[in-house]
Amino acid sequence: MTREPPGCRRWNSLMLYTFRSITSHRSSCPERCATSSHDAFRAFHRDLDFVRKFMKPLLIGELAPEEPSQDHGKNSQIMEDFRALRKAAEDMNLFKSNHLFFLLLLAHILVMESIAWFTIFYFGNGWIPTVITAFVLATSQAQAGWLQHDYGHLSVYKKSSWNHVVHKFIIGHLKGASANWWNHRHFQHHAKPNIFNKDPDVNMLHVFVLGESQPIEYGKKKLKYLPYNHQHEYFFLVGPPLLIPVYFQYQIIMTMIVRRDWVDLAWALSYYTRFFVTYTPFYGVLGAVVFLNFIRFLESHWFVWVTQMNHIVMEIDHEPFRDWFSSQLAATCNVEQSFFNDWFSGHLNFQIEHHLFPTMPRHNFHKVAPLVKSLCAKHGIQYQEKPLLRALQDIIRSLRKSGKLWLDAYLHK
Known part of the structure; x- marks a missing residue:
C-alpha cells in the first residue's frame, strides 16, 4: 500500500470541494483552465508544482464543446481583472509572511x-x-x-x-x-461560502432558518422544527x-x-x-x-459572534454559479479596522480579503484591501464594511428577518 505524501490527506479533502466548481475540464491541470475553477484552485494552493503531481488521476473526462457548462454565465472580465489583482498582490510580496x-x-x-x-x-x-x-x-x-x-x-x-x-x-x-x-x-x-448543502457553517440542523430563500422554502412546506420567528431570541x-x-x-x-x-x-x-x-x-x-x-463556554461566545458577523448577515442561498470574486463578495463582509478589532477577531474583520486570498498572511490584508475595493467599484459590486457593534447587531437583525419570512410563508403560502 502506497503511503500518502505529506499533506496529501488535507489536499485530497480540499480538492473534493474545490473541484465542485469545475464543470468543463479543458486540461488536466485546473490552474491552466480558462474557467473560474482556476481562481478557486489558485486561492487554496501555495505550491502548485506539488499539487500538480496528483492532478491526472482526478481527471474524469472532458466535456465536448457543445455540452452545457456552468461557467457560461460568469463574467470573464471580472475573472480577468481579479487575476490581475492577484498578480499585483504577488508582485507587492503580500503573500510573504512576517x-x-x-x-x-x-x-x-x-x-x-x-x-x-x-x-x-x-x-x-x-x-x-x-x-x-x-x-x-x-x-x-x-x-x-x-x-x-x-x-x-x-x-x-x-x-x-x-x-x-x-x-x-x-x-x-x-x-x-x-x-x-x-x-x-x-x-x-x-x-462554497453560504451555499446550502455545501457549506457546513450554514447547515444548522433545522435549528435556524437562514437567508431569504430557506425560510420561505420551509414555510411553504409547513416545516416547523422550532418556532423560527423567535430564533433571534433563542x-x-x-x-x-x-x-x-x-x-x-x-x-x-x-x-x-x-x-x-x-x-x-x-x-x-x-x-x-x-x-x-x-x-x-x-x-x-x-x-x-x-x-x-x-x-469553553466563554470562548464559544467570542467565537460565535466573531465568525457570524461576517457571513450570516450576507446572502445565503443555493449555488448561483458565480465567478470566484463575485461569490466571495456576496457571502462576506468586513468590519472596520482598528488595533482592537484586528486582535479581537484575529484579522477576520478583513473577511473579504481573507476569502479572496486564503493563503495571504493576515497582517497584509489591510494592504490589499484598497485594490479589492477598487475592483468592486469598477464592476459595481458592493464592498460591505461596518463598525464592530453594528456588525454584531446585524446578526440578530438577520435572524429576525429570516424568522419573519418563515412565519409569513408558513401562515399564508
Missing part, C-alpha cells in the same frame, strides 16, 4: 497561559481568582483559535509541511482539537453558549475516533493531560472538568 508577527502572537498566548496558572497558584482557588483565570484562559483559547487558522491556511511558512506541524501543535496541544477535522470542515466553507440560548462546549467538542472527539485519526487524538490528549495536571491539584477532577467547560 515570522516575528506570528511568533509574538504565539508568545502572548503562552504568556496568558502562564498568568492563568500563576493567578490560581498565588491567590488560591476562590471565586474571584477562578473567574479571572477563566477569562484569561478563554482569551488565550480564542487567540489560539485565530492563530491555528493562520497555519491551517498555510499562510505562515512557504513549506506546507511546516505549517501542518505547527497547526497540529496549536490546535491539538493548545486547544485539544483536531487539525484534520478543522481542515475537512473549514475548506468546505471557503470553497439564538442567545443555543448558539453562543453551546457551539464549542457541546457541539464542537462532541463532533471533534467522535470524528477522531471514528476516522481512527490517532495522530490528532494524541495531540488532543496532550492538551487534556496538561490541563488536568495543571488544575486538578486546585479543583479536583470534577472541579477541573467544570472549570474547563466554563472556559
Whole structure:
C-alpha cells in the first residue's frame, strides 16, 4: 500500500470541494483552465508544482464543446481583472509572511497561559481568582483559535509541511482539537461560502432558518422544527453558549475516533493531560472538568459572534454559479479596522480579503484591501464594511428577518 505524501490527506479533502466548481475540464491541470475553477484552485494552493503531481488521476473526462457548462454565465472580465489583482498582490510580496508577527502572537498566548496558572497558584482557588483565570484562559483559547487558522491556511511558512506541524501543535496541544477535522470542515466553507448543502457553517440542523430563500422554502412546506420567528431570541440560548462546549467538542472527539485519526487524538490528549495536571491539584477532577467547560463556554461566545458577523448577515442561498470574486463578495463582509478589532477577531474583520486570498498572511490584508475595493467599484459590486457593534447587531437583525419570512410563508403560502 502506497503511503500518502505529506499533506496529501488535507489536499485530497480540499480538492473534493474545490473541484465542485469545475464543470468543463479543458486540461488536466485546473490552474491552466480558462474557467473560474482556476481562481478557486489558485486561492487554496501555495505550491502548485506539488499539487500538480496528483492532478491526472482526478481527471474524469472532458466535456465536448457543445455540452452545457456552468461557467457560461460568469463574467470573464471580472475573472480577468481579479487575476490581475492577484498578480499585483504577488508582485507587492503580500503573500510573504512576517515570522516575528506570528511568533509574538504565539508568545502572548503562552504568556496568558502562564498568568492563568500563576493567578490560581498565588491567590488560591476562590471565586474571584477562578473567574479571572477563566477569562484569561478563554482569551488565550480564542487567540489560539485565530492563530491555528493562520497555519491551517498555510499562510505562515512557504513549506506546507511546516505549517501542518505547527497547526497540529496549536490546535491539538493548545486547544485539544483536531487539525484534520478543522481542515475537512473549514475548506468546505471557503470553497462554497453560504451555499446550502455545501457549506457546513450554514447547515444548522433545522435549528435556524437562514437567508431569504430557506425560510420561505420551509414555510411553504409547513416545516416547523422550532418556532423560527423567535430564533433571534433563542439564538442567545443555543448558539453562543453551546457551539464549542457541546457541539464542537462532541463532533471533534467522535470524528477522531471514528476516522481512527490517532495522530490528532494524541495531540488532543496532550492538551487534556496538561490541563488536568495543571488544575486538578486546585479543583479536583470534577472541579477541573467544570472549570474547563466554563472556559469553553466563554470562548464559544467570542467565537460565535466573531465568525457570524461576517457571513450570516450576507446572502445565503443555493449555488448561483458565480465567478470566484463575485461569490466571495456576496457571502462576506468586513468590519472596520482598528488595533482592537484586528486582535479581537484575529484579522477576520478583513473577511473579504481573507476569502479572496486564503493563503495571504493576515497582517497584509489591510494592504490589499484598497485594490479589492477598487475592483468592486469598477464592476459595481458592493464592498460591505461596518463598525464592530453594528456588525454584531446585524446578526440578530438577520435572524429576525429570516424568522419573519418563515412565519409569513408558513401562515399564508
